[in-house]
Amino acid sequence: MARSAPMPERPAVPPYHDEGRDRFNAPAENPFxxxxxxxxxxxxxxxxxxxxxxxxxxxxxxxxxxxxxxxxxxxxxxxxxxxxxxxxxxxxxxxxxxxxxxxxxxxxxxxxxxxxxxxxQRATRPRANLVFLIDTSGSMQAPNKLSLVKQSLSMLLDQLDDRDRLAIVTYAGNAGVALPPAPASDKARIRAVLDNLEAGGSTAGAEGLRQAYALAEQSFDSAGVNRVILATDGDFNVGVTSTDELKGYIERERGKGVFLSVLGFGMGNYNDALMQALAQNGNGSASYIDTLGEARKVLVDEASGTLFPxxxxxxxxxxxxxxxxxxxxxxxxxxxxxxxxxxxxxxxxxxxxxxxxxxxxxxxxxxxxxxxxxxxxxYGSKPTVxxxxxxxxxxxxxxxxxxxxxxxxxxxxxxxxxxxxxxxxxxxxxxxxxxxxxxxxxxxxxxxxxxxxxxYDDVVRIANGARGQDPFGYRAEFVQMVRAAKSAPSLAKLGQ
Structure with a gap:
């Protein structure tokens, strides 16, 4: 009996990788x-x-x-x-x-x-109506992106209780509702949705925003805080991609009482310029999550400041x-x-x-x-009295x-x-x-x-002399950052 030839193995698809495309606005420094x-x-x-x-x-x-x-x-x-x-x-x-x-x-x-x-105080804080809007496009495959998003949002989930409601929207080539509004106390179900997320495809961020805001309005709490939390590297490339159009849309939603906060992830094609614009127009903050420690700082230790204005x-x-x-x-x-x-x-x-x-x-x-x-x-004027x-x-x-x-x-x-x-x-x-x-x-x-x-040596001296109480070690870490900058290659500028 003749054997059929084995199917050729598919070449492995390399993980998404990009470098040197981080985007920042660069306004001139304020002069005297x-x-x-x-x-x-x-x-x-x-x-x-x-x-x-x-x-x-x-x-x-x-x-x-x-x-x-x-x-x-x-x-x-x-x-x-x-x-x-x-x-x-x-x-x-x-x-x-x-x-x-x-x-x-x-x-x-x-x-x-x-x-x-x-x-x-936690017992008297307002209720929270939150929508996690998660970028699952191909650019989020890196370990410091989607994997870190899941861990970060799981930490935030622990700060919520049965007074709060939570929904999840994801977007890649298309956007979709991964979890309809549910009590935040249903943590096992919510974590299961997070754990099953995978990255792949293009980035229909604008459609994701539309669906996230629609869910937030569906569960709108007039006595609570209504907020969309966007987790992304900022790479919107499908649908509406104009920053001005996105800002206008978010401003209109802000007027309805739904605010937007942004959590940025990854490096290489990180679109900081877009994320700053979205957060500023959405009455929310923009944070960058590079480690689990930073996720803990933003979403656990400072969760009240992040969520409740x-x-x-x-x-x-x-x-x-x-x-x-x-x-x-x-x-x-x-x-x-x-x-x-x-x-x-x-x-x-x-x-x-x-x-x-x-x-x-x-x-x-x-x-x-x-x-x-x-x-x-x-010929200038004289000083004013x-x-x-x-x-x-x-x-x-x-x-x-x-x-x-x-x-x-x-x-x-x-x-x-x-x-x-x-x-x-x-x-x-x-x-x-x-x-x-x-x-x-x-x-x-x-x-x-x-x-x-x-x-840099002056910075270290002043910081060490004024460190004061430092229970989480953030100020000590700052001193190490200054020392790292002093020894880093001066010509190796990221993105240049």
Whole structure:
């Protein structure tokens, strides 16, 4: 009996691999500005941390991150700072202002503005109506993508209980509902759905968003938090791929009360630019998950801040006093800048603060008589005379915000005066000094235009001297990152 010839073996399909296609927006760094020409600085508060984790992942590969990947405010705000808590949830956050000499350039000063959100107790937090929107396209095959997504979302599941509802939508070449809305207490069923996910195909992200929002609206909870959580590398290539169209759609859904948070995964074709745009327009945060430890930080240790906002449309406006300040620059927040009249316009969207989160902003100022960066014009106007009683103030800070269920903003304000000033850098609050070390590190990674005389060794020295309480070891890890950057090949820029 003749034997049939054996079927030839199919060649193994190589796993999806891409390199050097990470996409970042690269706005110019905020420059110094003359106070007498432009005394008011306005920006939207930002609690994203994606940049820090991406920088860490790059340095873990002994590769310097591309400068566009470094957003200074996200580096600073990766850490929690010990600001005084607010008295109650009616005024959902406190603010802390300090002034101290700048270590970047002698004769200049730094102004630190910090806020801390009200802590929500687990027993009294709002209910959560969540939809996991998971990218299962071919680009998610890598071990640090879909596999890490499953583990990360499983961690978040443990933070939910029978008050909460959860659905799962997946998308590749097409989108589909993997799990209709179900009680979050049905953990075995939910984990079984997660475990069975596989990657393959193209990326119909827009259709996935549409289906995810539809499920969120189907289970909408007017007394709770309604949120889509997108887990992806950001590679949308089927259907609607225009960032402007996607942003417009997400803004309309935000107006219905459904917010969007983004969890980024992977490296090589990571589309940070799209993910930042989606999160900013969806009233949510953008995080980058490079390890299980980062997943635990974002989705377990800081789950309340990630999921439950205590204030929305948070804006900061600082007016500097021309009698005491000649120049200033806002360190970071380049993608969050607002027009001056946006501050009082409640229709202008801004950032959100989650439960228990701390947010920090730094200004570098040149006091009158200090080392200027911009020379006076021959025919320029004379300095403005300070308002009566304000000669001891460097400026005035105003913070405008809305409570989560309100469309009308509230205002808190505070002077930036000499009562908040430390005579030396070493006498400044430890948290302010640590935030300064992180800002200096970011400036060095971006090319050092504004880092003055600072070196990586200076960053390590300041960070070690201001480490303070570090229960999770994040600050110690930061010091190791700085040392890794010092020894990483300076010409091996990721994506270049």
């Amino acid at each position: 500005k003359l106070v007498r020409e432009e005394p008011v600085s306005t920006f939207s508060l930002d609690v994203d941390t994606a940049s820090y984790a991406f920088v860490r992942a790059s340095l873990a590969r002994n590769v310097m991150p591309q400068p566009a990947a470094v957003r200074t405010e996200e580096m600073i705000n990766y850490f929690r700072y010990d600001y005084a808590p607010p008295p109650n949830r009616d005024q959902p956050f406190s603010n802390a202002v300090s002034v101290f000499p700048s270590p970047f350039t002698a004769g200049r000063k730094l102004v630190r503005i910090g806020i801390r959100g009200y802590e929500l 205590i204030a929305k449309d948070v804006k900061i406006q600082v007016e500097f006093n021309p009698a005491t300040v000649a120049e200033y620059r806002l360190i970071g927040y380049e993608t969050r800048m607002l027009n001056r009249d946006d501050f009082d316009n409640d229709k202008v969207d801004a950032g959100d603060v989650g439960a228990g989160q701390t947010v920090t902003a730094l200004y570098e100022i040149v006091p009158v008589g200090g080392p200027r960066t911009i020379s006076d014009l021959r 300070a308002a009566a009683g304000s000669s001891g103030e460097y400026g005035f800070v105003k913070i405008r915000y809305k409570l989560p269920k309100s469309d009308v903003s509230r205002l808190i304000s505070a002077p930036i005066d000499r009562r908040a000033e430390a005579r030396s850098f070493d006498a400044a609050p430890a948290d302010a000094r640590f935030a300064t070390s992180v800002a200096a590190f970011a400036e060095l990674l971006k090319g050092g235009r504004y880092s003055g005389t600072m070196t």
